[in-house]
Amino acid sequence: LEVIVPRGWFLPVTPGTKYVSVAGAIANDVHGKNHHRAGTFGCHVTQFELLRSNGEQLLCSPTQNVELFRATIGGLGLTGLILWAEFTLKPIAGPLIEMERIRLPSLDAFFEVSGRSDQRYEYTVAWIDCLACGESLGRGIFMRGNHKESGETGRSGLPMTPTIPFDFPTFVLNHTTVKVFNTLYYRAQWQERIKSQVHYEPFFYPLDIVNNWNRIYGKRGFMQYQCVVPHDEGHAAIREIMRRIARSGSASFLAVLKEFGEVPSPGILSFPRPGVTLALDFPHHGAPTLALFDELDELVREAGGAVYPAKDARMSAANFQAYFPQWQDFARYVDPHFSSSFWRRVTVPQKDNF
Numbered sequence: 001l002e003v004i005v006p007r008g009w010f011l012p013v014t015p016g017t018k019y020v021s022v023a024g025a026i027a028n029d030v031h032g033k034n035h036h037r038a039g040t041f042g043c044h045v046t047q048f049e050l051l052r053s054n055g056e057q058l059l060c061s062p063t064q065n066v067e068l069f070r071a072t073i074g075g076l077g078l079t080g081l082i083l084w085a086e087f088t089l090k091p092i093a094g095p096l097i098e099m100e101r102i103r104l105p106s107l108d109a110f111f112e113v114s115g116r117s118d119q120r121y122e123y124t125v126a127w128i129d130c131l132a133c134g135e136s137l138g139r140g141i142f143m144r145g146n147h148k149e150s151g152e153t154g155r156s157g158l159p160m161t162p163t164i165p166f167d168f169p170t171f172v173l174n175h176t177t178v179k180v181f182n183t184l185y186y187r188a189q190w191q192e193r194i195k196s197q198v199h200y201e202p203f204f205y206p207l208d209i210v211n212n213w214n215r216i217y218g219k220r221g222f223m224q225y226q227c228v229v230p231h232d233e234g235h236a237a238i239r240e241i242m243r244r245i246a247r248s249g250s251a252s253f254l255a256v257l258k259e260f261g262e263v264p265s266p267g268i269l270s271f272p273r274p275g276v277t278l279a280l281d282f283p284h285h286g287a288p289t290l291a292l293f294d295e296l297d298e299l300v301r302e303a304g305g306a307v308y309p310a311k312d313a314r315m316s317a318a319n320f321q322a323y324f325p326q327w328q329d330f331a332r333y334v335d336p337h338f339s340s341s342f343w344r345r346v347t348v349p350q351k352d353n354f
Helices: 020-028 064-073 108-118 175-188 199-204 215-216 230-250 287-302 319-324 325-331 341-347
Strands: 044-050 055-059 081-087 096-104 123-128 140-146 195-200 222-229 254-260 276-281
Touching: 020 081, 044 064, 044 230, 055 064, 096 108, 096 123, 096 199, 108 123, 108 140, 108 254, 140 175, 195 199, 222 230, 222 287, 230 254, 230 276, 230 287, 276 287, 287 319, 319 341, 325 341
Parallel strands: none
Antiparallel strands: 044 055, 044 081, 096 140, 096 195, 123 140, 123 254, 222 276, 254 276
């Protein structure tokens, strides 16, 4: 970004952090706020060279070693080492984003605003208060934006980023404090709509502005949960997922809701698919957190959705294989000398009944 933005270019797709490698973006087939238009990062990869454990160096592209190309995109690093990669960029006039923030009183409002925004705005996403319930279930702030069509392409004048110097005590993030934070954050925008021009960094990478932000979760850290459910089941499934979270008392002030579009990914194991995706960060409280995630997994499976492998540390083999029925096709391309604790966990023989 430091190289391309001053020259009038931007990434075709970017996740919620800039601290990601190109190979990592390919291996996890990352998505961003513009999935409804641009699809995943893998959609913009033109070729890469893959080093296999037997010493082979294979050029992979949509026309060469096609199946290995498809397996590596979203392949979680299991097909080999990416030595280099080529991908397309998109032209921009400058570093600014014309953004609009819309206050959402409910989950129904999210779906209504999101449906109207995708045609006019390249980037759309919503912060959701996952602890609100009743008529306020799903309330939040919807953010949409486009690159400013004219402007300087020089370096930004962003201030130095602050740093969290120590691990917060575990009791700091609890149901009460997060509920207060979420309420204040929601009510801080008393206007229904606010338009502004912002630098791309706080728009795309709000958490990167604070160094070591993860330390607010204390020494036990946090666990992420991200799922996608198809559009046909999306409204009801997301509503029930949010009800379960609110009822559980688990606290998350980082809850992001977005609709994925119809652009298909070339990756065999790619996570994004048409539907609604919800991403949350929870303080890691051990068994209660894991029990909640298991409960959410079942809701996602019943809705025909999937959980994001890139953010997972505990899903069962039975659920993974239900979410990704194409996993056996992918397994043929796994390098015989490559493995991971995730892959071993989700491909062992299962006794579970579907």
